[in-house]
Amino acid sequence: MATFSAVTRQHLLQSIAEYDSRGAANFLGVYGYLPSGDMFDHEGARYDAAAVLGVAHRYATGRAATTDELTSGKVDTMALLHKRGFDVPAPPPAPAPSAVPAKRRAPRTAAPRKPVVPEPEPAICPTCSMTLPATGICDDCG
Template identity: 40%
Template sequence: MSLLNSIDRPHVLTAIETWDTAGGGNYMLVHGSVSTHVLLHQGREYDAAAIAGIAHGLATGRTLTAADIPGGSAAASKVLTRLGFDIRDDSPPAPQRVPGTRSTTPRTPRAAAAPRATPRPRVAASDRIVDNLCPRCYIAMPATGICDQCD
């Protein structure tokens, strides 16, 4: 059961009145809520998570911040939408996956890529040899000097 299931439309309308009376800026200073979801009501814009938190306080006696709401402002906006309010999502768009890859950015062909200003230094295999190896299993020894595999 969602934490916000206890609120209903009259609670939200009272929360909007409370917001207007007290001034939304004061709430933002005290609770520090910055939501990417905006509640649109009678030509005005409200922080969806803040209004849901105030409405929860009216319903249960415990006011919530966006951090207290599981799912944050997105969950608050779903509840407010379910109650018949209009919500605008101002969150940045999610990066799109490039089809056929695991990447979110398209690959650039090698010919089109800009050449490196300085070449990357090559590391020889002999430079990677670890001096401290276990004499029984030949795995690199941790700083304790006791092999995790053998002892």
């Protein structure tokens, strides 16, 4: 699993420069990425966020991140780009809560607990000090 803590802004800028020199389709094809749909702008051009981040990972570690690593849901590419100083679109607003008020529940009360009853001491044979069976007669001593 790829970690992106080693990816710096400089690695991302190197990836963007390669994206510019190759062109979008060639850049995606060379590294085997499909268009992710997450796009960001940098200096007037649009870039595929997942592909740029995956190749920046290659500049940082020597290995490009795979599509599965980028799309598994464990990596928020847009948030990572934002942390590295890039302008990314704001996430869509959360849906407004419904106008129907939520039902309120009565507070829960603790159920009364049963008292703790200690186990009775087992009966011991006075001769051999063994625990007596339920019959009360020692198996060894008789």
